[in-house]
Amino acid sequence: MPPQPDGRLRIAIDGPAGAGKSTVAKEVARRLGISYLDTGAMYRAAAWLALRFGIGLTDADSIANLLEQKPPRFTCDHDGNMEVYWSGERITEVLRTPEVSEAVSALSAHPRIRQILTSWQSEYGDEHDVVMDGRDIGTVVLPNAEVKVFLTADLKERAARRANELTRKGLTTSTEEMALAIEKRDAHDTGRTIAPLRQAPDAHRIDSTGRSVEEVVDSILSLVPWEYSS
Numbered sequence: 001m002p003p004q005p006d007g008r009l010r011i012a013i014d015g016p017a018g019a020g021k022s023t024v025a026k027e028v029a030r031r032l033g034i035s036y037l038d039t040g041a042m043y044r045a046a047a048w049l050a051l052r053f054g055i056g057l058t059d060a061d062s063i064a065n066l067l068e069q070k071p072p073r074f075t076c077d078h079d080g081n082m083e084v085y086w087s088g089e090r091i092t093e094v095l096r097t098p099e100v101s102e103a104v105s106a107l108s109a110h111p112r113i114r115q116i117l118t119s120w121q122s123e124y125g126d127e128h129d130v131v132m133d134g135r136d137i138g139t140v141v142l143p144n145a146e147v148k149v150f151l152t153a154d155l156k157e158r159a160a161r162r163a164n165e166l167t168r169k170g171l172t173t174s175t176e177e178m179a180l181a182i183e184k185r186d187a188h189d190t191g192r193t194i195a196p197l198r199q200a201p202d203a204h205r206i207d208s209t210g211r212s213v214e215e216v217v218d219s220i221l222s223l224v225p226w227e228y229s230s
Contacts, residue, residue: 008125008126008128008129008130008146009032009034009129009130009146009147009224009228010125010129010130010132010142010144010145010146010147011025011028011029011130011131011132011145011146011147011148011149011220011224012132012133012137012138012141012142012145012147012148012149012200012203013025013028013131013132013133013134013137013149013151013220014133014134014135014136014137014138014139014148014149014150014151014197014199014200014203015133015135015149015150015151015152015197016135016152016158016182016185016186016189016197017158017162017182017185017186017189018153018157018158018159018161018162018178018182019151019152019153019158019208020151020153020161020208020213020216021040021133021134021151022038022040022133023213024133024151024208024213024216024217024220025038025131025132025133026081026082026131027213027214027217028131028217028220028221029130029131031217031221032129032131032221032224032228034128034129034130034131035076035124035128035129035130035131036076036082036130036131036132037074037076037082037121037124037130037131037132038074038082038133039117039121039132039133039134039137039141040104040133040134040135041074041082041084041092041095042072042074042117042120042121043104043107043108043113043117044084044095044096044100044101044104045072045074045084045086045091045095046063046067046104046107046108046113046117047100047103047104047107047108048086048091048094048095048100049063049066049067049072049086050063050103050107051099051100051103053066057103057106057107058106060107060110060111060112060113061112063107063110063113064110064112064113064116067113067116067117068116070086070087072084072085072086072091073085073086093169096165096166096169096171097171098166098171098173098181101181101185102181105184105185105188105189106188108189108192109188109192109193109194111194114194114195118136118140118141118195121134121137121141121142122141122142125141125142125145133151135189135195135197136195136196136197138150138199138200138202138203139195139198139200140195143200146224146225146228147204147220147223147224147225148200148202148203148204149203149204149205149206149220149223150199150200150203150204150205150206151206151208151216152205152206152207152208153207153208153209154209155179155182155183156175156179157208157209157210158179158182159175159176159178159179159182160175160178162178162182163175163177163178166178204223206219206220
């Protein structure tokens with residue numbers, strides 16, 4: 001794709017849970033010297049707020065009102081590490097707990113909540129060179145992204161990655177339990193009527209099974225037009 005009139009470089013990385021999107025996206029952004037935005041953390045923050053205030057996950061209006069009145073704050077350092085704060089409280093780590101993971105899929109299907117967060121994400125893409133990862137980036141958030149990738153991996157490897165990630169953070173779960181949770185999340189994300197998880201027609205499909213982060217990153221960087229990478 002030729003450079004857009006605004007000269008921005010936007011890289012959209014979509015795919016199912018545990019495919020390695022965030023890890024890869026952060027490294028791609030770091031290698032290119034551009035911003036990284038973890039859109040999944042936005043939905044996790046909304047889910048965390050619902051749990052924090054005891055708001056039912058079906059009460060989309062109350063959750064949306066809370067997001068608009070007291071929005072979380074998202075920051076990203078030069079190494080691509082994203083931090084999330086709400087009302088002065090750092091909530092980055094708690095967003096990855098199993099409770100939040102279970103809640104986020106149902107919450108993300110609400111049209112008003114998706115509208116709020118999608119608008120934040122699209123506005124960010126209008127103003128920055130950015131790598132974004134999620135489930136509807138190439139299809140909804142950044143439909144004109146210069147590079148689109150659909151990153152996947154087999155279920156067993158995705159479950160092992162997520163279980164290891166939680167173990168490193170002091171949370172324990174088995175690979176089998178994580179596989180069941182991921183299967184449930186996949187079914188929900190691909191089956192929802194609003195912005196379902198799917199590969200954009202012009203996205204490059206990359207399977208990360210058995211591949212190192214560096215190999216996957218190199219594959220994505222090879223897709224960046226020279227006009228942007230030079």
